[in-house]
Amino acid sequence: MESSFDVTRIRSHFPILEQRVHDRQLVYFDNAATTQNPLAVTDAVSDYYNRYNSNVHRGVHHLSQVATEAMENARKKVARFINATHSHEVIFTRGTTEAINLVATSFGQAFLKPGDEILLTTLEHHSNIVPWQMACERTGAVLKVVPVNLRGEIDLEELAGLLTQRTRIVAVAHVSNALGTILPVKEIVKLAHRYNIPVLVDGAQAAPHLRVDVQDLGCDFYAFSGHKLYAPMGIGVLYGREELLNQMPPYQGGGEMIGSVSFEKTTYNELPYKFEAGTPDVGGIIGLAAAINYLASVGFDEAMRYEDELLDYATRKLKAISGVTLIGTASQKTGVLSFLIDNVHPYDAGTIIDHFGIAVRTGHHCAQPLMDYMGIPGTIRASFAFYNTPAEIDLLAEAIAKVKEMLT
């Protein structure tokens, strides 16, 4: 790998990486589950708690105003980050899962009728399956599923063939968490919009690796999580098109989401507050804004190029090991390398690899329907961030050699 990207400098921003695990230097390859927080983020969060922690909105006092302003500036920052038309189209949630539950519940209540269809793909994370199944149970709608091929790609023609007059929404991942496939979301949106069918995009795995432009994609909803984007856990975002959000009922009731309350009738606040019941995670929101700033300071595009090189390097390196089978070989991929070792259970491999200080994830990656479809019990998944290095990938290759020696 030849890159001008200064990864040594980057690593100095992440103190958690400087530790030993099982008496070896930690190699953190579980970034698709959670990325680490740079000092810029933890400092911003601790600064919030040390200097201006206060409940937001409706406060006339100074601290409340400072906190409110910081939160609303963060909303604008997120809107710019994904190129939303309006910052009130950005709703803060606990994460991608809550964002999708919000849409499945609220959109479902407004638009789904018995016999209506919801179109998903086989490679969805459980978070983009189960909320829709629950919506189906409530409304009598049914799920339709676009298959994937053995490389882990979906066929647009097949998807188009599954759009019917009863399809009310299409919900797809932007990037597969188990395989790393980048889905052609823009084309999917075009197909669905021909019939005025809205599209929700699960962007949990895409936001950290691709430049997300919701206007360019044309999608109606876009969900992502802070903790996969170098921000704290417990904060996430739902982008929704104003026109649709205005037609949807509130998701949860409580403070902030109301216009006025009496025991006879409550009116609801306007966007985005209608969908933000209760005290928000202001600290998390501040952290998310700091993470977006940090990405800009690192140089997002350069960091992404470096990540692509890392994935290429890892793919070549692991492919060259006999007995290693890559799972998910789509032509467009990012961030994730899933694989199996012949005659070795992923759990056994993960256990040995962990003893080399290398954090990988094993199992079905919350995508059981995909694993069943591929006829495998799960995979070993290494997922990368721009603080990883080619030398770390070499260590993984060595650990895999040891796994083979011990277990086959």
Place this chain on the structure above:
Amino acid sequence: MTIEETGKQIAAEFELFDDWMDKYNYLIELGKGLPLIDESQKKPENLIVGCQSRVWINAEYADGKVIFHADSDAIITKGLVSLLLRAINNHTPDEIMNADLSFLDNTGLKDHLSPTRSNGLVSMVKQAKFYAMAFKAKETGSL
């Protein structure tokens, strides 16, 4: 030998190994041994679900003693299963229900018995104790 005595013996065996790799190599050898459960018993009702590695368990009861058969598709898990069975097999339901399985703490493999590993071992121990409870209840006629 009591369950605790067998447990101590197993822990002592593991103390002989200097590093983790030797411990795992020993477990893997145990795991590669004969199948611990008849293939026909690897049926859904004997499967402990929701785990990364699949574990099957069933049990029979004769002459006041319980004999467990269990297996796993992951070799390390299977090795651990065989250690557990070595300790608890051929004991009375009461002994199994009251067994202290903390001997695994001393093997350096304690992590594998943590509920967060989701490898099926914790559920297997629970299931084994349920079997013991059920056999006892059946015998005393309280079921």
